[in-house]
Amino acid sequence: MSLTAPALSATVKSPLDLIGKTPMVEVTKIDTGKCRLLLKLESQNPGGSIKDRIAVEMLDAAEREGWLKEGGTIVEATAGNTGLALTLVGRARGYKVLLVIPDKMSKEKIQHLRAMGADVRLTRSDVPHGHPEYYTDMAERLAQAIPGAYYVNQFANQSNAEAHVKTTGPEIWAQTGGEIDAFVAGIGSGGTITGTARFLKSVGSNAQIILADPVGSTLAGIVNEGVPGPDGSYTVEGIGQNFVPDTADMSLIDKAYSIPDAEAIATARELLLKEGILAGSSSGTLIATALRWCREQTEPKTCVTFVCDTGAKYLSKVYNDAWLADQGLGERELHGDLSDLINRKYERGDVVVAGPGDTLDTAFKRMKGADVSQLPIIEDGRLVGILDESDLVHVMNTDEITRKERFAKPVADAMTRDLDTLQVKEPLDALIPVFDRDRVAIVLDGEKFVGLITRTDLINHLSLNR
């Protein structure tokens, strides 16, 4: 199709007026068996996720009940999309927002919340539930101590599911014209699946309610076998639990699928590649579940699920091949030699390099941009040296001329030419003496430069293949 002028909505006064009424799009390029798979793009909410809906409803209820008054403080324990949504809605309505976050959460998330005006308190992530410094316990305590504070607690807040009874469910019903045979969602707090399922049943829908659960979450076991499944760790963010939240009504769920990380991520990537939709990691779990269900059907049916949040937040993870390889989620075979440790190969263009004629300024900017401590120096396709941070410190510390002039010097003046090389066919043990000399291992295949191996690469390799 070509560009046409779409139906436009009127200009609004606040991004809060753009929450909900998200579009729905059909999957047409990925194999859905005999079925029609529809995706509701919750990523189009102004906060970037489905959680915007519950923030509005939970704060509306708190204002109505008088729990939250002018000048009050919203308190929640979260680092995910709920924190973003509460900050978006809460700040727009003039409240202070205090979020308690475990210190293992990514810096980007913390920076994002602070940039939106949230007061972020970090707490220990190495203590169990019930410890005063556990993030939910700390949030509850802070809320009690601060006058005018309201502890949202999305895991036990009735308005969480209510938001989906009021908006998500009716929107899906209207957009499908009531033709819906299966509805797929995950459980973080359980509000989405509980509220949407309740609405669908209230209007007489017979749609099957399907839980999409990561392998490592115990919830799928509760649905399918009546007992919690094995507890484990997983990469997908925002769904799966090792307990049943108060807000989740498990009796509404007909069936559950356990999706491994690799399948969820491959599905998110296939969605971007074939359908052009950039989705987050939990959407990968949901859509993988929906695809499994669709392909099992023997008659044409309609299935609805979500793109829960935008994949733009996951570009350096889900959509980064080198990161996937680091996580052991990439597709590759092991050779038992040094090539297994080189996720970034020179011939594939994955290694950041410089030339001997580049200035130290250029070389340093490249090191900083790629977050590496050393650069291979390449001339006419051949490795001629290594420039590392010590070389730069050395140049800057011994020279008498100004810093600007020091940074204008060519790489050739500062690089190390005496290289510690290894052949790609050598065993892993060959790395230890190199690391003991505080060096990085430079790996060649004959004369050809293959890539670098650092201590991190070795530790990572051993931790993934243990």
Next chain:
Amino acid sequence: MADKKNSQGFSTRAIHAGQHPDPTTGAVMTPIYATSTYAQESPGVNKGYEYARGKNPTREAFEACIADLEGGTHGFGFGSGMAITGTARFLKSVGSNAQIILADPVGSTLAGIVNEGVPGPDGSYTVEGIGQNFVPDTADMSLIDKAYSIPDAEAIATARELLLKEGILAGSSSGTLIATALRWCREQTEPKTCVTFVCDTGAKYLSKVYNDAWLADQGLGERELHGDLSDLINRKYERGDVVVAGPGDTLDTAFKRMKGADVSQLPIIEDGRLVGILDESDLVHVMNTDEITRKERFAKPVADAMTRDLDTLQVKEPLDALIPVFDRDRVAIVLDGEKFVGLITRTDLINHLSLNR
């Protein structure tokens, strides 16, 4: 999509659809016309083409081909400069008197062309996707009434203010556009309406525009220099910017955190006090000397592997104090009295010197 479809296969249509033999040479494929201007028999009389930015045989063939492949009736090809040119042309075609304003980063040469008729000074800037050191074919500069040059710091501050006050997460170029729009709005003496874009989402820029430490690394953060080690610590422990572990955490947890934050060492904190440092050498050492399985090795507590003999510096010491620490291949651990302030690596020193040169 239209119902009527070309019956040939996709590959055939991809190569041939929309193309006709060239009338002058008989070439089967439409040639690539790099022409910018077409001759006119007399003013306003031409063979259908005036300037490449308006219409061009190659683009027409491309648009017809795309339309055919998609089963549509028309296709459109766009390039740089089309957003302002196309939108401005439309507004003028419906009789709008809206001023057309160019938002340009300091370092792009375009604002000079609009305001003084000559390209402005060429330089580098951080904002992505806008600004040029040439006029793209697709940009019709004659449509533009005025231009504003916006420095990186103002564009980024505007994007941050937009998120903080309006809750809208925008990319860096949107910062330039909205800073321009705000300047124009504030200059007006009568109530008027101004329209601009949030060009793309800021979610792609979380680790840059919305990250104070990155801004400080770029020299775009707001801070004063003290001439001591505090100038080099962009990530401060008390602000929660430093990734740490506890002595009771497993090596597996510690390593995952190092990897997640892309650092080579972790300060080990117990009850708010620094008790050790765990670095990659410590991990390699544990893994290499033990006979037990790797899984068991990774389950060991950090306390078993961390370095307790710490090379500490006081925050008030001068930069020179760092050199002997780096010469011993160590990271500098900076304290204020007994309190842990942050770490300084070689990169931090080099970065600091390169920004303040």
